[in-house]
Amino acid sequence: GQNIDQPTEMTATEGAIVQINCTYQTSGFNGLFWYQQHAGEAPTFLSYNVLDGLEEKGRFSSFLSRSKGYSYLLLKELQMKDSASYLCAVRVNDYKLSFGAGTTVTVRA
């Protein structure tokens, strides 16, 4: 089975930076995804890492260390609309995604 851990909740101030960590133990690792999910809506794709290192995409960056089974999602210049749940998902073999429980980020003014 897959074991994916991420913090349950985080709170930050508008304009600040927040880092959401994700650790995983899995067999057949084939990539790690980060998704954003607003309440009652489907997840939307944020980032994808399959090789070690940092992927930057505007205000969002994601990092992966395969040897450590560790990833983080970095959200910069936080905006109120960034309040959402952030899901770490590991792809196993060619296609299956296993999701973490999600981290609820609350952005305060």
Added chain:
Amino acid sequence: GAVVSQHPSWVICKSGTSVKIECRSLDFQATTMFWYRQFPKQSLMLMATSNEGSKATYEQGVEKDKFLINHASLTLSTLTVTSAHPEDSSFYICSASQGSGFRNEQFFGPGTRLTVL
């Protein structure tokens, strides 16, 4: 591009009835579709994987006779919850994949909220 729709977006039904949920890929052909279930404040749990024209592969603990999946075409998959009970109330989300490409990305539908009374 890569839009996935679900219908209905929400449904309320009586205990013992069956409910069908449709998942469509609107602008691409989906060789593989996935069905997830999400309970409040929990993560998405994969229920089954379906490939067009073949039987679905169910995850451990998911009853295949209760959750019937049909993937008759490259743009449509259906999930039928048979003899629904209150514990089946959940948010059901489908995703679709083209089965190729660098990320082999899954595109998610908007979800269907099922409430069983």
